[in-house]
Amino acid sequence: MAVRICEHCGESNKEHQRLCLACGHSLKDVPLVGTPDSEKYEALDRNARERRLCSNCSEELEEGALKCKYCGAPVVKASSPTYVPMAEDTTLLWPKVLVVAATVIIPLVGLIVGGIRAFSQDKDEQLTGGVLVAVGLVMLGIHYFLKSMLGY
Structure with missing residues (x-):
């Protein structure tokens, strides 16, 4: 700077x-x-890659300097990269479980219950059964659409 x-x-x-x-x-x-x-x-030339630059003001640091002579920021020595094993990412698992439950399990139960009610003698139960079957089919369609779009 x-x-x-x-x-x-x-x-x-x-x-x-x-x-x-x-x-x-x-x-x-x-x-x-x-x-x-x-x-x-x-653009950095070959020598610029070997120079040490201040992390605060990007000025070139003198050899062996403990702080930047321009901004006074302490020089942080670069450490060698260490291997840290990646933890298994489970944070994205629960949304998939919810999507599967909402678009597969619940509609299948709706199809079974709706199918049984659709063949009932009572007109109200037949109507309820038909609605459950229709909603179940729509939800399964949504499941396959999401599966093709999200690729899970």
Whole structure:
């Protein structure tokens, strides 16, 4: 992170500042200290991959530095990647169980009960049975649609 250091009060200001934030003095002719942001994000060459950069301001760190000389952030040493075994993900199992219960088990029970009631002598039970059979068939259709869309 490049800064402009005020010649009047010595305060560090961001590179785009034109007036000092502390005293209001003009920073028009004050040179930048550090690497401007526009230069930081250019394509990395082979040597840039070997350089260590500050995790806070992305300035290049000096060899053996314990803190960044530009922002003062402590240098965090990169640790070697360690293998952590992935835990089995069971958080996504319960929605599938609910979908199966709602679109397979409940409609099958509805089809069985509705089929029995549809052949009853009472007209109200026949109507109820027909509705249960129709709802069961619709729910099974939804199940197969979701199965083809979600692929479970």
